[in-house]
Amino acid sequence: MRDESLHPCNDQVPIISVRNLGTRFGRNWVLRNLDLEIERGEMVALVGGSGSGKTTLLRQIDGLLIPTEGEVRIFGESLFGGGILRERAIRRRFGVLFQQGALFSALNVYDNVAFPLRELKLLDEGMIHDLVMLKLAMVELLPQHAALMPAELSGGMIKRVSLARALALEPELLLLDEPTAGLDPDRSDSFVRLICGLGAELGLTVVFVTHDLDTLAALATKVAVLAEQRILAYGALREVMQMDHPFIHNFFHSERAARALNAAALTTKA
Ligand SMILES: Nc1ncnc2c1ncn2[C@@H]1O[C@H](COP(=O)(O)OP(=O)(O)OP(=O)(O)O)[C@@H](O)[C@H]1O
Numbered sequence: 001m002r003d004e005s006l007h008p009c010n011d012q013v014p015i016i017s018v019r020n021l022g023t024r025f026g027r028n029w030v031l032r033n034l035d036l037e038i039e040r041g042e043m044v045a046l047v048g049g050s051g052s053g054k055t056t057l058l059r060q061i062d063g064l065l066i067p068t069e070g071e072v073r074i075f076g077e078s079l080f081g082g083g084i085l086r087e088r089a090i091r092r093r094f095g096v097l098f099q100q101g102a103l104f105s106a107l108n109v110y111d112n113v114a115f116p117l118r119e120l121k122l123l124d125e126g127m128i129h130d131l132v133m134l135k136l137a138m139v140e141l142l143p144q145h146a147a148l149m150p151a152e153l154s155g156g157m158i159k160r161v162s163l164a165r166a167l168a169l170e171p172e173l174l175l176l177d178e179p180t181a182g183l184d185p186d187r188s189d190s191f192v193r194l195i196c197g198l199g200a201e202l203g204l205t206v207v208f209v210t211h212d213l214d215t216l217a218a219l220a221t222k223v224a225v226l227a228e229q230r231i232l233a234y235g236a237l238r239e240v241m242q243m244d245h246p247f248i249h250n251f252f253h254s255e256r257a258a259r260a261l262n263a264a265a266l267t268t269k270a
């Protein structure tokens with residue numbers, strides 16, 4: 001019988017619900033007994049040490065990996081088990097920005113952004129053109145950038161094109177794996193402003209992995225800490241910071257962290 005509390009049309013349903021998730025590669029359990037529930041409208045920063053399993057968790061949420069144990073629901077539904085059409089319909093509702101950008105290197109910017117629109121097989125080339133140019137403008141790229149190949153782009157531009165592609169199908173949910181890694185502070189700030197603006201304008205829920213406290217402090221409404229194979233803490237930054245755990249201590253209470261968090265607090269008050 002269907003559980004009504006999980007019905008996809010019910011706005012109260014968590015946008016992401018992960019229960020008792022376990023992921024094993026060979027003999028190595030990367031995630032174990034992991035639970036996480038994310039409500040619509042949150043901007044969630046996922047933090048954890050390098051190799052702790054953040055990318056793995058995102059890949060479980062976006063269905064690139066099948067759980068070894070447990071269950072992942074997105075918009076109240078499992079991606080698998082309902083047939084390929086059902087899976088495609090769910091996939092259209094979220095966009096992903098991969099850790100390495102992952103643009104198709106043989107396609108120019110235009111064709112990269114057009115790719116998910118063409119896959120839909122519902123739009124003619126004129127409509128696709130208008131949508132691609134709109135998405136490029138949304139991420140503050142110029143029309144002449146459309147003809148460039150990925151190898152001709154700077155790191156910041158690759159992130160923007162990846163974001164434009166992730167936004168192509170007007171998703172409700174964005175999963176961003178280290179969106180500001182490798183950007184200089186100015187570019188990183190402008191990328192954060194962009195995500196913040198788009199989030200508010202489009203009513204998006206965003207889950208983003210970051211090692212960068214400036215990005216976290218500027219964007220996050222909630223913080224999820226991944227350590228010891230599970231989500232050790234999930235809540236507002238202030239609550240999470242109070243937990244007594246070595247990772248949390250090192251991440252949030254170093255001198256560098258204090259500077260970033262103080263600067264963010266000053267900016268918010270200004
Ligand atoms: N496909 C795979 N096969 C085997 N092991 C894997 C695979 N993918 C990830 N792992 C292992 O899982 C662990 C977690 O990797 P993951 O990429 O999720 O970490 P991360 O938290 O995203 O790290 P980083 O901050 O460096 O990006 C690592 O030990 C990694 O070697």
Ligand SMILES: [Mg+2]
Nearest residue numbers: 054055099177
């Ligand atoms: Mg990673």
